[in-house]
Amino acid sequence: MNQAAERTRASSGGMVTIPELARMLGVSRITVYQRVRRGEIPAVKVGRTYVITERTVNEVLGRTVSAARRKLLDRAVRRVVREYGPVLKKLAHT
Numbered sequence: 001m002n003q004a005a006e007r008t009r010a011s012s013g014g015m016v017t018i019p020e021l022a023r024m025l026g027v028s029r030i031t032v033y034q035r036v037r038r039g040e041i042p043a044v045k046v047g048r049t050y051v052i053t054e055r056t057v058n059e060v061l062g063r064t065v066s067a068a069r070r071k072l073l074d075r076a077v078r079r080v081v082r083e084y085g086p087v088l089k090k091l092a093h094t
Helices: 003-011 017-026 029-037 053-059 067-092
Strands: 043-044 047-053
Touching: 017 029, 017 047, 017 053, 047 053
Parallel strands: none
Antiparallel strands: 043 047
């Protein structure tokens, strides 16, 4: 299955395996397995195979942002604006 078909399958409510996700990300299967073992990518073991949900695939691919990640991003933006607000305003007017 090619990358476009895998993305379509993942976005249409399907589940993907670790090798399929590795192809989508352009990394090795081992890298994805390591991230799953560390808990960075949530996966469910079905028999001898791990599967990853559509929601997780979308988060990993950057299509959606989880609530926790959104909170981190909002905090970072507020900090940058607080620290560099005057500089950002000057840059916007040049």
